Amino acid sequence: MPKCENDRVELPSRTLCQATRGPCAIVERERGWPDFLRCTPDHFPEGCPNEVQNIKFNSSGQCEAPLVRTDNPKSWYEDVEGCGIQCQNPLFTEAEHQDMHSYIAAFGAVTGLCTLFTLATFVADWRNSNRYPAVILFYVNACFFVGSIGWLAQFMDGARREIVCRADGTMRLGEPTSNETLSCVIIFVIVYYALMAGVVWFVVLTYAWHTSFKALGTTYQPLSGKTSYFHLLTWSLPFVLTVAILAVAQVDGDSVSGICFVGYKNYRYRAGFVLAPIGLVLIVGGYFLIRGVMTLFSIKSNHPGLLSEKAASKINETMLRLGIFGFLAFGFVLITFSCHFYDFFNQAEWERSFRDYVLCQANVTIGLPTKKPIPDCEIKNRPSLLVEKINLFAMFGTGISMSTWVWTKATLLIWRRTWCRWGQQQPVLTWLPRSLSLSIL
Numbered sequence: 003m004p005k006c007e008n009d010r011v012e013l014p015s016r017t018l019c020q021a022t023r024g025p026c027a028i029v030e031r032e033r034g035w036p037d038f039l040r041c042t043p044d045h046f047p048e049g050c051p052n053e054v055q056n057i058k059f060n061s062s063g064q065c066e067a068p069l070v071r072t073d074n075p076k077s078w079y080e081d082v083e084g085c086g087i088q089c090q091n092p093l094f095t096e097a098e099h100q101d102m103h104s105y106i107a108a109f110g111a112v113t114g115l116c117t118l119f120t121l122a123t124f125v126a127d128w129r130n131s132n133r134y135p136a137v138i139l140f141y142v143n144a145c146f147f148v149g150s151i152g153w154l155a156q157f158m159d160g161a162r163r164e165i166v167c168r169a170d171g172t173m174r175l176g177e178p179t180s181n182e183t184l185s186c187v188i189i190f191v192i193v194y195y196a197l198m199a200g201v202v203w204f205v206v207l208t209y210a211w212h213t214s215f216k217a218l219g220t221t222y223q224p225l226s227g228k229t230s231y232f233h234l235l236t237w238s239l240p241f242v243l244t245v246a247i248l249a250v251a252q253v254d255g256d257s258v259s260g261i262c263f264v265g266y267k268n269y270r271y272r273a274g275f276v277l278a279p280i281g282l283v284l285i286v287g288g289y290f291l292i293r294g295v296m297t298l299f300s301i302k303s304n305h306p307g308l309l310s311e312k313a314a315s316k317i318n319e320t321m322l323r324l325g326i327f328g329f330l331a332f333g334f335v336l337i338t339f340s341c342h343f344y345d346f347f348n349q350a351e352w353e354r355s356f357r358d359y360v361l362c363q364a365n366v367t368i369g370l371p372t373k374k375p376i377p378d379c380e381i382k383n384r385p386s387l388l389v390e391k392i393n394l395f396a397m398f399g400t401g402i403s404m405s406t407w408v409w410t411k412a413t414l415l416i417w418r419r420t421w422c423r424w425g426q427q428q429p430v431l432t433w434l435p436r437s438l439s440l441s442i443l
Contacts, residue, residue, distance in 0.1 A: 016046040066363040068092035072170040076179065079360070086172035089163065090257045092359075093352060093384040102258050103162075105391055106153060109398040114150035116405040117143040123408045126420045134225045134232075135210030138203055139407050141236070145200030146401030152192035156260035165189050165262060166255030174255030175267050178248060186262040190253045191244055193261055194275075197397075198240035200404075201283045204331070206232045208290035211324070215297040247275055258390065269346050277342055284335045291328045295321055323407075330403045334396040341393035345385070355383040 019041040065071045065085035072078065077086035090099065120143040124131045131137060156162040164185045168174050178187045210232075213224040247253060247264045252275075254266035265272025302317050362379035 014046055016041050016043065016048055019046040066360075068363075069360065070171050072168075072172055074168070074170050074172070074181075076176065077168060077170055077172040082360070086170065089167035089171055089173055089255075091173075093356065093381060094258050094387065098387050099258060102387060102390065103156075103260060106260060106394065107157060109394065110150050110153040113398045113401040114147060114154065116402050117147035117150065120405040120408050121147060123413050123416060127416045134229055135207060135214055138207040138210055138232070139404065142200055142203045142207060142404050143401075145196045145203060146404055149193050149196035149200065150398075150401065152189050152196065153261060155189055155192075161185075162257070162260045166257050166260065173257075174253075174262060176251045177253040177255070177262060178251060186255055187248065187253060190247075190262040190264070194247070194264060195240045195244050198243055198279060199236055200401075201280060202236045202239055204404075205283050205287045205290070206236060208287040208294065212290040212294040212297065215294050215301075218301060243275055243279065247271070258387075259394075269342075269349055272342065273346065277339060280335060280338065284332065288328065288332065291324060291331075295324050295328075298324075327403065327407075331400070334400045334403070337392060337396040341389050341396070344389050348383070348385070351383050352385060355381050358382070 065082075068088045069079055069082065069085035070088045071084060072086045073084070074086070079085055079087055090096075094102075121140065124137070124140040131140070156165055164183065166174055166186065168182055174182065174186050177190070178184070210225055217224045250271070252264055252268060252271040253262050254264075255262045256266050263272075264275050298317050298321050302321075359379055359381045
């Protein structure tokens with residue numbers, strides 16, 4: 003190389019030079035080509051035969067970590083043909099992956115158990131607790147329970163890799179795709195649909211509280227005839243959002259969280275499909291929650307003589323619980339927004355650092371045979387694992403806080419009655435509340 007015959011040297015053509023540079027466009031974009039690969043006419047003339055281009059080598063190219071070889075163009079890293087980003091997020095170490103997985107397992111299990119206990123409590127007293135607005139808490143907890151199942155699915159044998167990795171060992175990006183399994187999409191639908199349905203039910207809950215408090219002391223049933231509309235709204239709106247995300251193929255896998263979700267790669271879609279709905283929910287739900295507390299305060303202040311000591315105590319307790327509940331809801335949403343804004347403002351810098359790291363790794367490979375100084379490659383800027391943990395704490399904490407509404411004496415009495423029923427014993431009914439729904443209100 004190059005071919006030498008009859009005292010003549012066949013120079014590579016300009017076409018061959020340009021074809022050689024094609025798979026490594028990242029070099030031209032980031033560093034510029036060295037002199038010998040600029041394909042200038044004095045080194046690479048036009049019209050030369052391209053016999054060399056058909057030569058087959060007995061070795062194949064390789065991709066330097068954190069890139070892996072793949073023949074799927076959809077998996078290729080930008081400007082690097084034939085190489086894609088490895089499935090395990092290179093911005094985090096193996097130890098950080100294990101730490102986050104343990105964190106998710108702990109909080110996911112606690113959330114699942116708390117919400118399951120709430121669901122079981124409602125079922126144990128379903129004849130009495132199936133009343134609005136209290137039964138809305140059953141649906142809210144059902145949503146968060148299903149969501150926690152989606153988070154915990156990754157801990158089944160081999161499930162995490164099946165969920166977040168493509169068959170070629172690269173990250174799942176831009177799902178759904180026709181040539182991959184549906185595990186990523188299924189987990190996304192479970193987690194996202196359950197989350198959105200839960201927050202919409204939260205708005206319905208605050209509205210139902212507000213209208214029910216206004217009707218206290220009257221025979222008027224403000225929620226009569228509206229329950230079917232509640233279900234239509236809370237189940238259809240998340241469905242529309244989920245279908246829209248799947249239609250634009252913006253579901254991405256993440257090895258750190260172990261699930262597939264919207265906008266891990268393109269944060270604009272996460273802002274539109276996650277932050278915008280949650281922000282709207284906070285505004286509307288907060289409005290009805292504040293109005294409900296004001297209504298209770300007005301009843302207590304304007305009609306003190308009409309309220310028994312027990313009724314006044316119940317109103318005080320309800321106002322306190324609503325206040326704590328509202329504070330937690332606002333706090334968790336504020337934490338979620340802060341963590342996402344942290345991601346949005348720093349994502350470009352993280353991508354730049356990763357790109358520099360990929361180039362550095364390539365230079366190490368070039369420097370080894372030439373015995374040139376080998377650079378020390380590291381990712382200078384990367385996400386904070388603590389911020390990711392705080393964000394997940396806010397999400398799981400919301401589910402746990404929704405379950406606290408049954409952490410009352412009435413719940414203990416309901417389970418006592420249920421236990422006696424299973425043991426074929428007659429419970430002492432004189433100490434039991436009329437229903438779980440009344441104890442929640």
